[in-house]
Amino acid sequence: MRLGGIDIGSRSIELVVVDDGGQILDARQTDTGFDPICQAKGIMADAGFDKLMATGYGRGLFETAFDDTATVTEIKAHARGVVHYFPEARTILDIGGQDSKAIALTNTGRVKKFEMNDRCAAGTGKFLEIMARNLGFDLKDFGPQALAANTSHAINSMCTVFAESEVTSLIARGADRQAISRGLHDSVVKRAAGMINRVSRGGPIVFSGGVAKNPCIRKLVASRLDRQVLVPEDPQMIGALGAALILKDELPAMAE
């Protein structure tokens, strides 16, 4: 049986197909754009799955648009996806395009507690994307550039709009853009650390979501919290993988 998981995020859509043993058969990604359902249809076109589970902020829309689709929240989906790669994981940090969350797991891999920042772009991938653009960096270079900085310019505003003005005035004062970048990364990590501390106090942290690809954020999370940071192979696919695996987990129950 081919089981599909689709994660409709604010920035990208991922589709993962697993077999009933949990082996990944297919993994794809596309931009969300302004018509997520159309984009989802495109990515699903020839994926060939028997059942589908949707997650991510667009899951409700998806449920309305397609019959016979189950949904799960991105919190549970990320937890399940992370456990696939790191069965011992107890703490997860997920920073996506539109929100960020810290999740604590029980020793059986269930969600024990979670914290979410979801009311604005502060501390999310969107924040980093806007700031990279303001500083003239490609998003993929933003982390390495911040990492290469010798100093950090503190950014005090958490709000994207205010932080933008702060960055503008720093640029006007001739501040080094690598140092500004570092300051922006610091501010994202400060916020993420606060969320993690509210759910768990020790042990390694598994970092998922698109922002986990940023080497500076990874390093700063590890040093700020003095905890090991583990990143799965393709951190953006974790939500979709988790959704597909939840379908797999439900299989025996359905066979009865």
Added chain:
Amino acid sequence: MSQDYTSMWAELGLDLEAHDALLSVLGNAYTDIYLSQKDRPEGMGYFDFVMSEVHGLRIKELVDEKKAGRKIIGSYCVFVPEEIALAANATLVGLCSGADFAMEEVEKYLPRNTCALIKSSFGFKLGKVCPYLESADMVVGENTCDGKKKAYESLGPLVNNLYVMDLPQVKSDQGRALLRSEFDRFKTVAEELTGVSVTYDSLKQAIGQVNAKRKALHRLYKLRHADPAPISGLDALLASQVAFYDNPARFTESLNKICDELENRIADKVGAMPKKTPRLLLSGCPQAVPNWKLPWIVETSGAVIVGEESCVGERGYRNLVNDSGATMEDLMEAITDRYFKVDCAIFTPNPDRLSHIVEMASDYNADGVIHYGLQFCQPYIMESIPVENALEKKDIPCLRIETDYGMEDVEQIKTRVQAFIEQVK
């Protein structure tokens, strides 16, 4: 509505156009949120009727009472003792504060970062859309949180006859003495308003009447301990909400009838939702009509709310007044005793609330607790962290939600609530 109340609303000074708009929004919300529910107890028909006439027939009753010489006292808080109002031959009604209205006007009087409940009370006044407020011969404000007590300074000039009751913030002997003296002062003011002296007999009778209402609510709350829950959280919340507006005797009778029905449902194992539906307790800020946002999200996400630790719920109606006293003094002391136990977050410290929440979670067999904080409501938001800690110590999951009356964050809250339901399942 059964008849045309336009002339009555015009006489009360309502802004008819704005009021029509409000009623239409309220009617639609009620249809979408309440009437769409499945497996409701039949007795809820009474509350459907009350809600359809909430600005109609009930207001007409109040206007008729006024014509017959009775006075109407409006209140915003469960600390205002209904017993004393009734004993002085006045009717006590809760005033509207559960929806955003005339916000641009409100922000001329209140800072933007004021809680939605306080803003709403101003919005209903400034928008001229609350017939309860316009019927009131006296409006009682009370010094609970800083937001409310400062807001009454600005509300005073806007309403007819605002009376502010002081309240203690500490559960000390001095605090209790203050509450007692404020109740004495309220009694005098109520007597002056109505021209009717409170007597031992009238007070004892009023205590009996209000106790009967509370007993009916206690009965309802207890029936919700059952699994499957015999009534939805939305419907039970409505009963607690209507208790603030309705004629107390009729309310009590109607609610007791519903409770009879719920007893039969429990015996037949009939629920508003299937057995094993995740059971959640709501705790925190009061939810005034028509603030059904969070319970609606929760109950359309696959869980059932089994209790409210709220002023519009168990906190507001817990405990009866002992009516066995032989003198007026005894009765006033008994009233003070009962109200002094209300564990509102304005008190410091407030350990009773924490133990009540933990106790309720166990009594109601709740799988988890959602702490509901209105944005900028400092007392409850401050307490949300100790509440979470106290619950987690007992391995009871807790989700803290902070929101307002706006609908723009519904999707985000839904995600959190659904994840919480997945967590406790």
